[in-house]
Amino acid sequence: MTNNKTVLSWLDEMAAMTTPDEIVWIDGSEKQLEDLRAEAVSTGEMIQLNQEKLPGCYYHRTAENDVARVEDRTFICTPTEEEAGPVNNWMAPEQMYAKLKALYTGSMKGRTMYVIPYSMGPVGSPFSKIGIELTDSIYVVLNMAIMTRIGQKVLDQLGDSADFVKCLHAKKDVNPDERYIVHFPQDSTIWSINSAYGGNVLLGKKCFALRIASYLGKKEGWMAEHMLILGLENPQGEVKYICAAFPSACGKTNLAMLIPPEYLKEKGYKVWTVGDDIAWLRIGKDGRLYAINPEAGFFGVAPGTSEKTNFNALESAKKNTIFTNVAINNADNTVWWEGLDKNPPEDCTEWTGKLVNGKTYEGKLAHPNSRFTAPAINCPCISSEFENPEGVPVSAIVFGGRRAKTAPLVYQARDWQHGVFVGATMASETTAAAAGAVGVVRRDPMAMKPFVGYNMADYFAHWIEMGKKMDADKAPKIFHVNWFRQDENGNFIWPGFGDNMRVLLWILDRCEGKKDAVESPIGYLPKKEDLDVNNLDIDDATMEELLTVDKAVWLEDVENQEQYFAQFGDRLPKEIKEELETLKKNLSK
Numbered sequence: 001m002t003n004n005k006t007v008l009s010w011l012d013e014m015a016a017m018t019t020p021d022e023i024v025w026i027d028g029s030e031k032q033l034e035d036l037r038a039e040a041v042s043t044g045e046m047i048q049l050n051q052e053k054l055p056g057c058y059y060h061r062t063a064e065n066d067v068a069r070v071e072d073r074t075f076i077c078t079p080t081e082e083e084a085g086p087v088n089n090w091m092a093p094e095q096m097y098a099k100l101k102a103l104y105t106g107s108m109k110g111r112t113m114y115v116i117p118y119s120m121g122p123v124g125s126p127f128s129k130i131g132i133e134l135t136d137s138i139y140v141v142l143n144m145a146i147m148t149r150i151g152q153k154v155l156d157q158l159g160d161s162a163d164f165v166k167c168l169h170a171k172k173d174v175n176p177d178e179r180y181i182v183h184f185p186q187d188s189t190i191w192s193i194n195s196a197y198g199g200n201v202l203l204g205k206k207c208f209a210l211r212i213a214s215y216l217g218k219k220e221g222w223m224a225e226h227m228l229i230l231g232l233e234n235p236q237g238e239v240k241y242i243c244a245a246f247p248s249a250c251g252k253t254n255l256a257m258l259i260p261p262e263y264l265k266e267k268g269y270k271v272w273t274v275g276d277d278i279a280w281l282r283i284g285k286d287g288r289l290y291a292i293n294p295e296a297g298f299f300g301v302a303p304g305t306s307e308k309t310n311f312n313a314l315e316s317a318k319k320n321t322i323f324t325n326v327a328i329n330n331a332d333n334t335v336w337w338e339g340l341d342k343n344p345p346e347d348c349t350e351w352t353g354k355l356v357n358g359k360t361y362e363g364k365l366a367h368p369n370s371r372f373t374a375p376a377i378n379c380p381c382i383s384s385e386f387e388n389p390e391g392v393p394v395s396a397i398v399f400g401g402r403r404a405k406t407a408p409l410v411y412q413a414r415d416w417q418h419g420v421f422v423g424a425t426m427a428s429e430t431t432a433a434a435a436g437a438v439g440v441v442r443r444d445p446m447a448m449k450p451f452v453g454y455n456m457a458d459y460f461a462h463w464i465e466m467g468k469k470m471d472a473d474k475a476p477k478i479f480h481v482n483w484f485r486q487d488e489n490g491n492f493i494w495p496g497f498g499d500n501m502r503v504l505l506w507i508l509d510r511c512e513g514k515k516d517a518v519e520s521p522i523g524y525l526p527k528k529e530d531l532d533v534n535n536l537d538i539d540d541a542t543m544e545e546l547l548t549v550d551k552a553v554w555l556e557d558v559e560n561q562e563q564y565f566a567q568f569g570d571r572l573p574k575e576i577k578e579e580l581e582t583l584k585k586n587l588s589k
């Protein structure tokens with residue numbers, strides 16, 4: 001399929017180490033993928049679901065010890081520990097290579113190695129980057145075929161170039177004690193072993209499109225961010241684009257596929273999805289910031305997805321989708337998960353493969369992190385610009401978190417530098433859903449804590465540098481939102497979901513200079529009357545509470561911010577320190 005010498009000699013080297021019985025190149029043809037589906041079904045690796053109700057859909061369950069990303073086993077192996085920074089695990093590259101070579105040696109004996117050429121971003125786009133993943137898992141091949149652009153066309157695009165990311169995955173025996181997700185940014189290399197769970201093994205996603213790409217972005221002057229991209233169309237038919245970063249479990253996929261409230265829909269407002277997880281950002285020739293979604297599919301969390309919470313995601317997963325670790329409704333061989341509806345099937349196989357009358361996992365039929373892998377083109381609100389090789393111009397960048405008391409519903413940063421600080425101080429409070437104490441503040445700068453491929457302090461500096469390369473009137477405006485504000489009884493006071501559109505409209509009005517704002521110690525707040533709450537059951541006092549900045553609560557948060565930043569020592573950019581001092585001063589006035 002290729003004469004590329006770099007590709008072929010690397011493949012020889014990896015095959016000599018892992019010793020597969022056979023090597024199969026993935027050409028991207030439907031025929032080859034169909035044969036692989038049939039093979040996976042014949043070995044039990046996948047289950048074919050009801051082909052009338054869920055055409056082209058399959059089911060897979062992972063090992064019970066292998067159901068999520070493993071941050072404690074994820075490494076950034078830069079030459080020095082400083083380069084990886086305090087929020088990443090690090091080991092010296094030569095030491096890690098030696099350790100992993102021992103694990104990979106002979107690991108594919110008796111198995112087939114698949115060679116998956118893939119493109120992150122539309123093939124041939126100036127934003128796009130190529131990877132080749134070697135794996136011994138058909139499940140990985142079939143997921144990569146949904147999540148990325150794969151096959152011969154990618155090799156043709158690569159030609160003789162050595163500019164590709166070398167990805168190696170071996171499932172081995174899924175031993176959690178020898179599980180490693182390792183990045184060698186200087187070598188454009190990713191090695192993953194002893195897992196078969198999405199985020200650990202679909203190496204184009206978190207490993208390449210965020211960790212390696214953030215490193216490349218720093219080197220090459222662009223950005224790889226953990227952001228959704230959506231287009232908001234007004235009644236005049238103009239579309240403005242917003243990128244938004246939230247930590248896990250804040251509803252990123254839901255926001256990306258938002259359905260406007262009836263009242264705004266009738267006026268002619270629409271939302272278009274460009275991406276739900278990752279944005280690659282570049283400064284265009286006109287000096288504005290442009291975004292592409294490097295992915296071709298959605299790897300979404302199933303539980304909580306329903307017609308009400310995310311109709312578009314549910315529609316996306318009705319054909320040609322792979323379900324992982326959800327429950328199976330045995331009555332009709334379809335799928336079920338908590339939150340889909342209120343009727344758990346009686347005759348049901350839970351995610352572990354046991355019948356429902358056996359033990360359930362913490363009382364759940366589907367694993368809380370069970371997933372659907374769905375082609376983006378299935379999405380009813382997919383943007384017409386989804387395949388645009390030039391990307392879409394970004395008007396606003398939105399940061400968010402889950403905060404009971406601190407952050408107001410929305411505020412705007414004063415300028416780019418302040419906006420970087422707002423992103424750097426992003427945080428979320430833990431919920432009862434996760435193990436551990438409730439209400440503990442976890443700082444997650446730009447939602448990139450698990451995904452930054454180099455020193456987080458240098459990443460802040462890169463953000464500041466990017467701002468300096470754009471004129472203030474062309475750079476996106478930066479905002480912070482909080483859909484999770486609570487009253488004193490712990491009830492959410494903002495309705496969320498589709499009504500979040502009302503906040504997005506204020507954000508875009510601000511970008512266009514159509515609305516005034518109120519200055520506050522933390523940035524610009526909306527004037528109460530400027531948020532469109534028509535047809536919403538929300539009183540004046542609640543609106544006021546949503547927009548309150550409690551100085552005492554904020555001063556407490558500032559202390560926490562300061563402690564967090566201390567780990568970066570002298571590497572922390574002076575601009576971040578400046579902004580911290582300004583915030584302290586503003587709050588003490």
Ligand code: PEP
Nearest residue numbers: 068069198199200248299
């Ligand atoms: C993943 O775990 O593969 C993944 C996509 O993670 P998250 O949902 O946290 O972004």
Ligand code: NA
Nearest residue numbers: 068069199369
């Ligand atoms: Na995850």
Ligand code: MN
Nearest residue numbers: 226248277278
């Ligand atoms: Mn994500």
